[in-house]
Amino acid sequence: MATVEQRVKPQLQAKTVLAANGRIVIPAAIRAELGFKPGETLVMEVHEGKLRVESFDARLAQIQDELLQIFGPERSLSDELIAERRAEALHEQEESDHEREAMLERVRKAS
Numbered sequence: 001m002a003t004v005e006q007r008v009k010p011q012l013q014a015k016t017v018l019a020a021n022g023r024i025v026i027p028a029a030i031r032a033e034l035g036f037k038p039g040e041t042l043v044m045e046v047h048e049g050k051l052r053v054e055s056f057d058a059r060l061a062q063i064q065d066e067l068l069q070i071f072g073p074e075r076s077l078s079d080e081l082i083a084e085r086r087a088e089a090l091h092e093q094e095e096s097d098h099e100r101e102a103m104l105e106r107v108r109k110a111s
Contacts (some may be wrong), residue, residue: 026053 014027026036034055035040041056071077 012030012033014030016024016027018024034053036055043056043059044051044053046052067077083090
């Protein structure tokens with residue numbers, strides 16, 4: 001029978017110092033465990049009084065997965081947005097054309 005220590009992966013912990021300029025160093029073992037690479041963009045947030053750090057790419061993938069669960073693979077929000085923008089642009093063009101025609105008509109009457 002496995003003991004508790006054998007079943008639960010120990011947490012990786014480290015102590016670091018906050019520099020005067022606000023910088024901290026993430027120890028190499030933690031960077032390796034999290035897969036952080038030099039120059040990678042990280043996302044930080046305070047959650048329940050604790051600082052959470054994760055890669056931007058990991059956060060983006062998580063959000064994409066959540067949206068896929070909500071909307072399903074057959075729905076494209078970007079296509080919907082593009083269609084809305086095109087409809088708005090067409091409406092604005094029609095309004096502009098109408099205003100131009102009205103202005104030309106006023107100029108004709110004034111002449």
